[in-house]
Amino acid sequence: MKAVTVTPGQKNSLQLREVPLPWVEDVPDGRGVLVKVLRAGIDGTDREINNAEYGTAPPGDHYLIIGHESISFPQHHRGFRSPPGLCAHPHSGSRHL
Ligand SMILES: [Zn+2]
Numbered sequence: 001m002k003a004v005t006v007t008p009g010q011k012n013s014l015q016l017r018e019v020p021l022p023w024v025e026d027v028p029d030g031r032g033v034l035v036k037v038l039r040a041g042i043d044g045t046d047r048e049i050n051n052a053e054y055g056t057a058p059p060g061d062h063y064l065i066i067g068h069e070s071i072s073f074p075q076h077h078r079g080f081r082s083p084p085g086l087c088a089h090p091h092s093g094s095r096h097l
Contacts, residue, residue: 004042005063008055017063024076035072043069 001021007013024032046066049055057064 003065004040004067005065006046006050006055007062008049008057008064009052011052012050013052014050014066019063019065033074034076035070036075037067037070037072040067040070042067 001019003017003019005013005015005017005019022032022034024030024034026032045068049064049066055064
């Protein structure tokens, strides 16, 4: 899948990148939710991360997917009940939206 990423700590590293499709088991403790992103935005936090002001890549990765302001549909989850429908603001700061 395509994702907009930055390399944390490297100023102006924003790029469109092909990344592996995430899966719910990628998130510890069965807390993963796979969502289909309908629309995503870039906000001030993303701009600050791209300015290398803060942000870290998830363990084992050298990049961070940005665009945590989004409207999405939950596709798959396990470990808890999730109501059907739209999901706004998936967890931010994660490689796996
Ligand atoms: Zn935000």
